[in-house]
Amino acid sequence: MATIAVSRIKREFKEVINSEEALSCKIKLELVDDTFTHLRGEIAGPPETPFEGGLYRVDIRVPDTYPFNPPKVQFLTKIWHPNISSVTGAICLDILKDQWAAAMTLRTVLLSLQALLQAAEPDDPQDAVVARQYKENRSAYDITARYWASVYAGAPGTYPDCDKKVRKLKDMGIREEDARTALSTYSWDVARSLESLFG
Numbered sequence: 001m002a003t004i005a006v007s008r009i010k011r012e013f014k015e016v017i018n019s020e021e022a023l024s025c026k027i028k029l030e031l032v033d034d035t036f037t038h039l040r041g042e043i044a045g046p047p048e049t050p051f052e053g054g055l056y057r058v059d060i061r062v063p064d065t066y067p068f069n070p071p072k073v074q075f076l077t078k079i080w081h082p083n084i085s086s087v088t089g090a091i092c093l094d095i096l097k098d099q100w101a102a103a104m105t106l107r108t109v110l111l112s113l114q115a116l117l118q119a120a121e122p123d124d125p126q127d128a129v130v131a132r133q134y135k136e137n138r139s140a141y142d143i144t145a146r147y148w149a150s151v152y153a154g155a156p157g158t159y160p161d162c163d164k165k166v167r168k169l170k171d172m173g174i175r176e177e178d179a180r181t182a183l184s185t186y187s188w189d190v191a192r193s194l195e196s197l198f199g
Contacts, residue, residue: 043054
């Protein structure tokens with residue numbers, strides 16, 4: 001990898017680790033290997049959002065052309081959000097595509113992801129199913145996002161109604177993950193979820 005990229009990443013890595021902001025905003029960065037091209041980030045779900053109290057891990061791969069091209073970033077922690085794929089963790093965020101600037105840093109990326117959790121852009125979705133629910137049935141979206149934050153990101157909260165419906169589908173021989181996804185997709189309507197699974 002080009003030395004310019006490596007020295008820049010080393011500097012940015014220290015910046016995140018040593019900054020007060022990282023503590024107050026609850027963002028973290030760690031190396032996956034010693035090459036500085038593969039990192040893991042962690043962001044806390046922002047207060048007063050369905051993601052509050054959850055910890056979200058992201059995979060960061062830095063190209064040789066960094067900082068002139070953006071890092072490739074995807075969520076490792078499953079999340080229910082219009083701009084993040086509920087299946088693959090792919091992210092739709094302009095600074096990770098055509099709005100990247102060489103002055104931006106890994107810190108910028110983590111803080112921008114945190115901001116995205118606060119302000120979804122359902123008109124420019126990565127996950128059309130989630131975006132449709134966000135726009136058409138906001139209460140179902142909020143419950144689903146909170147439930148996923150609890151199940152996958154360790155956020156506090158219990159959701160007995162959701163758990164009961166997942167269990168009901170599991171008792172019919174459906175994998176827990178598939179049951180949760182179908183119910184989330186169909187706003188916790190058991191009949192429609194079953195239709196999609198067996199249709």
